[in-house]
Amino acid sequence: MSGSLPDPSFLSVFDALIFQKTAERFDHLGDLPSWFPPPGLRQEIDLPPGQLVDRSFFLQHFLHEAEEWWESGKRGQCKSGLWSEPALFGEDVVLEATAVRHRSLRYVILQRFGPDFLPIQPLLQKAREEQLSHRQAVNQHERIEAQLGSRLAKSEQERDDVMAVLDGLGLGTIMLNANRDVTFISGKARELLQTDPARMIGRTLVEGSPWKPADSVRVEEMGRLPGSQRQVVPVVMDRKNRSATALEVEVQDDPRDPRKTILLLKDVSEMEALRRQLVGPTQFHNLVGKCPAMRAVYERIGDIAVVDVPVLIDGETGTGKELVARALHQLSPRHEHPFLPVNCAGLTDSLLGSQLFGHKRGAFTGATSDHEGFFESAEGGTLLLDEIGDMPLSIQTTLLRVLQEGEIIRLGESRPRKVNVRVLAATNQPLQELVDKGVFRADLLYRIRVARLRLPPLRERREDIPLLSTAFFEKSRVAFGKMQVLGMAPETMQRFLRYSWPGNVRELQAALEYALIHCRSEIILPTDLPPELCDVFPAVQSSPFLKSNERQRILDALAQTKGKRAQAAKLVGMSRSTFYRRLTELNISQEESSR
């Protein structure tokens, strides 16, 4: 042997505790290390060192691992990893156990590291401290970020609240910076402008807004005036395929920075639409329709208007005879003089006579003062004699003379007065038949039908129904303040197209108004329609079903208007005279109608 096994005392240089595992016991080899017995064993001096193994929870655990390792026959060593067990070894003492094998012999080496003995400790400590402080910095950052974020969210919330209030007031808001570039557009403003905000932000109004440049310039100029001199700028936006939007733009300084400007946009379209209606219900354009028959009517109106002759306008009830008359007047040289429509139905001889021709005080009972008739009032203008078929014969005679002589005599007077009036007559009855029956004077008929205009019933121009519906719909939703109703369901339009429309355009308008009043959603559904439109298949006016239905409808209308016939007639879409006739025909008694 080149050398003998060194004396086990040699091992003492490692200051380790070395055990040899035999059967069930641990025998220690060589000298005991300087740290033995550890604090936990000091009281039990005579304790064999092997007992240490039993006292250490960690070693007990490790020996299981070591046992497996020894059995596995693996080479090298099996280390426990560092551990401390203050109760046994004292504070700040770190140990490590290593299992090794020499031939068939099994050893456990127990090493102890003092606090200064562990190079790994400060390294780990430093690395982890750095990581911690880094984490802390990140956390701090995130906290500040979160705080700023929530502050931002809060101010955004506040801004949203303000916007909601403005939107709720129907006010759109646009903000301009010192350069008059748009910096903000509220939701309501977007809605009012109907434009992509991206096209406006960062641009001036002239560059970006859908307004006419002149309007944009006026708004900008208003902003340059001192606050006290500023006025609201009206801006009307005409757009293809939709009704115009009328806005009022108020220009204000941003209270936080007077170089910036806030524009408040108010939608005044409804008011504007009403205003236009007030100004212009007498225009030619109020006739709606583009079917060939109506085109022909327009053309004829244009032709006839300028020829100063009487015109007979013939058409079913509700076809728009009065509108034609107004158009004739408007297009005639007489348009700067009055246009007066007179309904000849339902008036007694003397009443109608005095209405048309005037009377002298005392001419008849109740004539308490001198009265100028329509012929005189319409001097220079046009008189429409509506329902001329209902005119009593005596008046017909007088009228004929007026037309021939060009002068009237007030009732109770004998002195004729010159009148210069163009007479238009309208009828829904076939006058020739009335002549045959002897209730209408033939010579008067020839006199008033120098020019004739026939208005087609709606059922003969169904292609115009969508156009008419849209026109009335737009008008009525404004008038009724039902702006939330946006349109008509296709099924509704189908019913409109299928229905026979005995009351023609007036009935269509009334049906739409009825539907609008009943409509609770955004579109008009068939269930919103008046009952006679609810089942429109066998759409023949004379069907008993419709008749009874019409009776009910008239009664409903009367109930709704508390017996006021004129209003009820409007509701069901009939002229007053047709309405009265239907009352008789349908046997609606006085008491029934005022219930």
Next chain:
Amino acid sequence: MIQKKICMLGGFAVGKTSLVKRLISGMFSEKYLTTVGVKIDQKSLSVCGQDLLLVLWDLYGDDDFQKVRASYLQGASGYILVIDGTRKETVEVAGKLHELARKTIGPVPFVLLLNKHDLVNEWVVESPMVSDLSDQACLVSMVSAKTGEGVEAAFSALSEAMLKS
């Protein structure tokens, strides 16, 4: 006397060592001294009239520098999963250690502790983040090794659960 091995599991510096120290000695130190290896402590408790010796294995925190050795978990009757309420990433570490424990020793009882409750103003961990873990824990508790809040109760609860299982 019945002995039960309990492992303290969690990321580094979540307060495992501090919690044990609080339990055993009632003391706390602000100074951070990282635990290099396994630290073994004992605590005798009386739970439900039973005297019990808890052998607490305070494992070093799992991180890039050190991985918890699965074998250390062997023989544990329960464990304490610690999360630092001021550090989100400790939730993830706790989740991983929980999985490791499940794989190594099976479904033994554990308590989930959200530590450093004294710093609740700086907390970033919210309960939804730990809902997976809390669903399985026999106790979830906000504790503070610094003030001692909830510490003893947590150990008692775990001991009770271990005795029952």
